[in-house]
Amino acid sequence: xTKVGVFGASGRMGATVCEMVVNxxxxxxxxxxxxxxxxxxxxxxxxxxxxxxxxxxNTDGLAETGVEVMVDFTVIQAAKQNLRWCAENGVxxxxxxxGFDADDYAELGKRFSKSNCFIAPNFAIGAVLMMRFxxxxxxxxxxxxxxxxxxxxxxxxxSGTAMMTAERMAAASDDWAKxxxxxxxxxxxxxxxxxxxxxxxxxxxxxxxxxxxxxxxxTGQSLSIRHDSYDRSSFMxxxxxxxxxxxxxxxxxxxxxxxxxx
Numbered sequence: 214x215t216k217v218g219v220f221g222a223s224g225r226m227g228a229t230v231c232e233m234v235v236n237x238x239x240x241x242x243x244x245x246x247x248x249x250x251x252x253x254x255x256x257x258x259x260x261x262x263x264x265x266x267x268x269x270x271n272t273d274g275l276a277e278t279g280v281e282v283m284v285d286f287t288v289i290q291a292a293k294q295n296l297r298w299c300a301e302n303g304v305x306x307x308x309x310x311x312g313f314d315a316d317d318y319a320e321l322g323k324r325f326s327k328s329n330c331f332i333a334p335n336f337a338i339g340a341v342l343m344m345r346f347x348x349x350x351x352x353x354x355x356x357x358x359x360x361x362x363x364x365x366x367x368x369x370x371x372s373g374t375a376m377m378t379a380e381r382m383a384a385a386s387d388d389w390a391k392x393x394x395x396x397x398x399x400x401x402x403x404x405x406x407x408x409x410x411x412x413x414x415x416x417x418x419x420x421x422x423x424x425x426x427x428x429x430x431x432t433g434q435s436l437s438i439r440h441d442s443y444d445r446s447s448f449m450x451x452x453x454x455x456x457x458x459x460x461x462x463x464x465x466x467x468x469x470x471x472x473x474x475x
Contacts, residue, residue, distance in 0.1 A: 217456060218244030218280040218293045221331055222268060226286035226309060228259040233449040234284075235263060240456065243278045244269065246295075272298045282456050285310050288368065291318070300324035305459045307452065308332040311373030321465045331459045333469045336375030336451030340425065341469045344378045345442040347427040350436055351385040354429035356406070362416040362424040370415035371405055374425055377468070380426075383409035422447075 217234045222245035222335055223226040234242040242263055250258040251270035258268050269275065275298070282305045285292050289312035298406045299306040300321070305328045313321075313332060335341065353356065361375040383389075397403060404414035426439040442448065451469050458472050 214239060214241050215456065216241050216243045216279050216281045218242070218246065218275065218278065219385060220246050220283060220285040220291070221287035222255075222444070223247040223250040223258050224286060226448070227284075228261070229445045229449060230284050230286065230452055231255065231259060231261055231263075233453060234456075235261060238454055241307055242266065244275055244280050244283070246271065246275065262368045272378060275306065276302050276304075280304055280323050281461060282307060284308075284452065284456065289313065296330060297324065299328060299330070300326075300408055303327035306330045306461055308454045309334075309336055309448070309452065314375075318465060318467065325465055329459050329462055330465045331455045332449065332465065332467050333455065334377050335423070336448040336455070336469060337423070337442050338451055338469065338473065339447070340423075340440045340442070341440055341451070341473060341475070343425065343427065344374070344381055345470060345475050347378055347429070348381040348385045350438070351382040351389075353386060353392040354386075354431045354436065356431070357382060357389070357408070357427065357429045358412045358414065360414045360416065360426045360428070362418065362421050364421050364423075365417045365419045367417060370417070371407070371413040372415070372423075372425070374423075375413050375415070377409045378414055378425070378427060379407035379409070382409075382411060387407050416436060 217240050219227050219230050234240045246269045247269045250268045253268050255261040255263045283299050284307045285295050286309045292310035296306050299418040311334050343466045359375050361372045394403050404412040429436045
């Protein structure tokens with residue numbers, strides 16, 4: 214049984230991860246870290262009955278729990294500190310926090326020598342398939358745009374999933390038509406310019422969770438590839454898969470597709 218801890222345990226994603234771990238017979242929840250509810254038991258903090266387990270304010274005493282894998286769904290600055298602790302203490306990390314850049318990945322690659330780190334911008338298996346389908350379709354279309362839609366509490370834009378999708382599509386084809394726009398009546402109307410000039414549009418609306426549509430067009434036809442997550446539970450099969458597999462993937466691994474044989 215793998216011993217698991219959660220950073221950001223009282224957040225929406227963190228609480229969902231805690232519940233998933235408790236309900237998985239192969240996993241044991243041994244640590245929950247969140248300064249916002251430090252000192253409370255899990256029933257008080259997130260309504261989860263785990264006798265004897267209290268919310269911790271930070272990593273003090275975390276190593277003594279025997280935790281083998283820490284899951285992080287926080288914000289980028291907190292995640293960097295959390296991952297530094299994991300690397301220094303030989304604890305594997307599974308990360309759903311977005312905002313890492315190439316320099317961050319390089320630094321993490323140097324740090325994680327005693328344990329492994331798995332990072333995914335999206336843990337929904339359907340979203341991973343969406344990115345793969347878009348990558349496969351890219352060479353057959355000259356124009357493409359990405360529309361990503363998220364809840365109104367998401368602090369970064371575009372999403373990590375949208376940027377990874379654009380990067381993979383750009384790598385799959387170098388034959389992209391130029392944007393014909395000469396004048397933007399409203400600044401930013403054409404969205405952000407991603408890799409290969411692929412335009413990325415970000416929507417933030419209350420009531421949404423995580424959604425993305427890839428639009429591809431060529432002469433006389435178009436293709437739409439869309440994925441919708443209606444509930445945070447949609448990410449849990451992917452998180453569970455990563456938690457159970459991270460020990461077998463040395464160093465830093467990026468993207469859930471690495472575990473899906475795509």
